[in-house]
Amino acid sequence: MLFLNLYIIIDMINHKSKLICPHCSHEKTITMPSTFCQYFLECTNCKTVIKAKAGDCCVFCSYGDIKCPPIQKN
Ligand SMILES: [Zn+2]
Numbered sequence: 001m002l003f004l005n006l007y008i009i010i011d012m013i014n015h016k017s018k019l020i021c022p023h024c025s026h027e028k029t030i031t032m033p034s035t036f037c038q039y040f041l042e043c044t045n046c047k048t049v050i051k052a053k054a055g056d057c058c059v060f061c062s063y064g065d066i067k068c069p070p071i072q073k074n
Helices: 002-011 059-063 069-073
Strands: 016-020 027-031 040-042 049-051
Touching: 016 059, 049 059
Parallel strands: none
Antiparallel strands: 016 027, 040 049
């Protein structure tokens, strides 16, 4: 039963975030890594390297519609 409960907790975390590029407003749904924070991400449209804002742990917290998995857990 413990194993089953663990699965439910994992399912509650959303791993997909819609990222909006601050340079060209290009929207892209990206699967977030759960093991590390993605601080830099290259926009597939304008090739600008998107950097997380000061105080944010990753680009998803700064520009995504959903916060990163470690933040969702807290
Ligand atoms: Zn862009």
